[in-house]
Amino acid sequence: MGWLNGYVALVTGGGSGIGRAVVKRFLAEGCSGIGVMVRSHEQADSLVAEFGDQVVVSIGDVRSGWDNQAAVDTTLDRFGKLDTLVGNAGVWDFFTRLEKMSLEELDHSFDEIFGVNVKGYVLAARAAAAALRESKGSMIFTLSNSAFYAGGGGPLYVASKHAGLGLIKQLAYEFAPDVRVNGVAPGGTVTPLRGPESLGKGERRLSEIPNFQENVANSMPLRMIAQPEDHAGHYVLLASRDNSRATTATVIQSDGGWEIRPM
Numbered sequence: 001m002g003w004l005n006g007y008v009a010l011v012t013g014g015g016s017g018i019g020r021a022v023v024k025r026f027l028a029e030g031c032s033g034i035g036v037m038v039r040s041h042e043q044a045d046s047l048v049a050e051f052g053d054q055v056v057v058s059i060g061d062v063r064s065g066w067d068n069q070a071a072v073d074t075t076l077d078r079f080g081k082l083d084t085l086v087g088n089a090g091v092w093d094f095f096t097r098l099e100k101m102s103l104e105e106l107d108h109s110f111d112e113i114f115g116v117n118v119k120g121y122v123l124a125a126r127a128a129a130a131a132l133r134e135s136k137g138s139m140i141f142t143l144s145n146s147a148f149y150a151g152g153g154g155p156l157y158v159a160s161k162h163a164g165l166g167l168i169k170q171l172a173y174e175f176a177p178d179v180r181v182n183g184v185a186p187g188g189t190v191t192p193l194r195g196p197e198s199l200g201k202g203e204r205r206l207s208e209i210p211n212f213q214e215n216v217a218n219s220m221p222l223r224m225i226a227q228p229e230d231h232a233g234h235y236v237l238l239a240s241r242d243n244s245r246a247t248t249a250t251v252i253q254s255d256g257g258w259e260i261r262p263m
């Protein structure tokens with residue numbers, strides 16, 4: 001018996017990293033089925049190989065409203081309802097500073113980063129809204145320490161994650177009392193988070209940055225680098241009606257104590 005017995009969830013960007021750890025933990029907590037929205041056939045195949053018919057996978061781009069709607073509809077068709085939306089797909093900017101980008105790069109990378117990190121969450125929320133109102137469910141969005149502080153990326157990533165914080169508050173306001181809306185804000189985590197294609201960094205991976213793990217661990221008061229599963233319990237808590245009934249418009253920070261790091 002887990003905290004999410006019989007729940008049905010949809011996780012975007014659930015083919016790797018934090019999203020995949022959430023899928024695995026939600027199933028361990030008793031979810032009866034999970035829709036997963038991924039970008040590639042490889043991710044889809046590997047999810048089905050690991051989780052079988054406990055998951056239904058939709059391949060799409062979170063920047064498309066139709067792809068988000070298809071992911072919601074596929075989840076409803078297979079599992080009959082939706083209790084929890086986890087908006088999680090994201091892209092990072094590899095600390096690219098404003099003056100390092102040409103006007104053309106800035107134009108395209110703004111659209112790409114805000115398209116995935118902000119518009120992707122807006123469209124997922126829109127697609128899932130009716131089903132979540134019906135189930136009195138909840139939405140949980142993956143933010144970042146960059147939703148609160150400077151320095152965890154360049155201006156486009158940091159601004160996109162701050163926008164996510166505003167979105168959570170506004171959606172919590174609009175969907176109350178039917179649907180709770182919250183977030184989880186991880187800090188540096190070992191994942192294959194990619195850079196923007198528009199900056200030629202679509203194949204670069206966060207976890208491949210030289211000394212990434214030591215540098216993150218040394219900068220955190222808890223002296224650690226997180227693994228994706230270190231954050232998964234926060235999503236369980238926020239999804240659980242029994243354990244978070246009174247919680248909306250809240251973000252749980254899971255960043256090793258970034259706010260109290262020594263300057």
Ligand code: NAD
Nearest residue numbers: 013016017018061062089090144186187188189191192193
């Ligand atoms: P990840 O790359 O493993 O996960 C992101 C997923 O989003 C990938 O599976 C990717 O295929 C998917 N995705 C990207 N663009 C997409 C698109 N256009 N359409 C559909 N799917 C798309 O990396 P992760 O670190 O697990 O990232 C998950 C979330 O965590 C992101 O929102 C990220 O900003 C946030 N985050 C990560 C860290 C970190 O250090 N890894 C820190 C703070 C916040």
